[in-house]
Amino acid sequence: MCYRVPDRYVPTGEKLSGGMGDVLICTDTYLDRPVAIKFIQNVQDENRLVDELNALQKLRSKHVVQIFDVFIDQQDNARIGIVQEYVSGQDLLTLINQTSFSLDQYLKILYQLASGISDIHAQGVIHRDIKPNNMKIDQENILKIFDFGLARFTGRNDSTQGFTGTFGFAAPELYHGDYVSFTNAIDTYAFGVTAWFLSKEEIPDSLLKTPPNFTTSLPSFSSLSLKLPAPVSQLLDLTLSEDPKNRPAMSKVRDLLGKYLLFGKHKALIVLGRIYSFEKIDQVVKLDVPNQGSVHIKYNGLDFVIEFFDGAVFVNNKSVLQGQVLPKSCVITLGDGSRSKNRSFITFDISNPEVVL
Incomplete structure (x- = not known):
């Protein structure tokens, strides 16, 4: 079957078969890049499909093939050509x-x-x-x-x-x-x-x-x-x-x-007088201040969790709960606030690792 495409796209000679139509591999001469042009045949609602495909050009995702252009096949108006990012794998x-x-x-x-x-x-x-x-x-x-x-x-x-x-x-x-x-x-x-x-x-x-x-x-x-x-x-x-x-x-x-x-790939930084790092799986850090309170935090590989607390302990000004998962950034307070000088403020920050593919 012969396909006619806009002049900017030069066929390489490679053609693939796919669901609903064929795929023609071309070179985009304007941008000097390979593209895959999929032809959809027997379109019942041509205007709807063109409108939707034009809207899809706005979609940006690392894990979705990008649609660059949409055109009506000049050889056969019943066919629509979808110009897509070419993936060679x-x-x-x-x-x-x-x-x-x-x-x-x-x-x-x-x-x-x-x-x-x-x-x-x-x-x-x-x-x-x-x-x-x-x-x-x-x-x-x-x-x-x-x-x-x-x-x-x-x-x-x-x-x-x-x-x-x-x-x-x-x-x-x-x-x-x-x-x-x-x-x-x-x-x-x-x-x-x-x-x-x-x-x-x-x-x-x-x-x-x-x-x-x-x-x-x-x-x-x-x-x-x-x-x-x-x-x-x-x-x-x-x-x-x-x-x-x-x-x-x-x-x-x-x-x-x-x-x-991201199991086991986080690191927490705790500031209490000086900076402490905290990143080993199943490690427990005990923060104890006499006459104010105590809190023990465990890293389970996924989250940093309140394992134990005693006295008046707050996270971002809210009373702490047993088993509570700490947010990525928070302030832990020890002491009930009846005497402002009898409170300790602990800064707790968790790294934000990314999935490496």
Whole structure:
């Protein structure tokens, strides 16, 4: 099939086949960079799709392939061309078939995928086709989500007639009747299926039914050989809930995965007369001032937690609680304030490490 593109894009001769259309690799001669032009065929509502794709150009995320331009194919007005950032790496489906992931690698891939979906949702967009072959790992090991041919906007056109999606990854509510409405939760469900597939290289049999069968218990992520932390397994289990209202927001999934990727990488600085550093896992720091109060703080690898206190102890002027997680920056006060000279003020600051991919 012959495709005609705007003059600024020069085909390299490489062409790929994808869902809903072909992908032509070109050079953008204006900016001297490679681009991937995806052609969508048999568009029923051309104006709607062009408007939505133009809006998607505003989306900026490290984990989402950027859309640079949208045009109508000059050869065939029924085709729309989407000019996207070109990612030369393998798609996740190919990588899964070639690689056995460690726990750290698994969590990093899920964290990146959750971050990308969260960024998409923050723009009011529902991707609608999250699956391993719609994401690539680039040469710097950064995961990027692509293929927005099915994307819709929350609250604007979040419904469809008939089934649209990929069997196995499509949420159960997408199978209900001729007229189907949906929410961000369909992407969360597809994320959950992808997370399972990433480890097991297969989809549970019950989810391959049309529609998925929830009459029997689904296998839990806690059963994976990777030995996920219990809170991570529990949250991933919820992504596959039959009821979309029970699925967590992708920002919550992202934050929890990021938290465990930063296990043991925090440092706290305490100022009480002089500066003390505090960063060893299971280390306990005891802050005791005679006649004022005492507080013991433990670093569990994830948080700095009040393990014990005695007397009048306050965090940011609020009474402390046993097991309380300290915020990233706070002032701990010892003493009840009945005598201002009989109080000690302790500055507590926690570093802000970033996930290294």
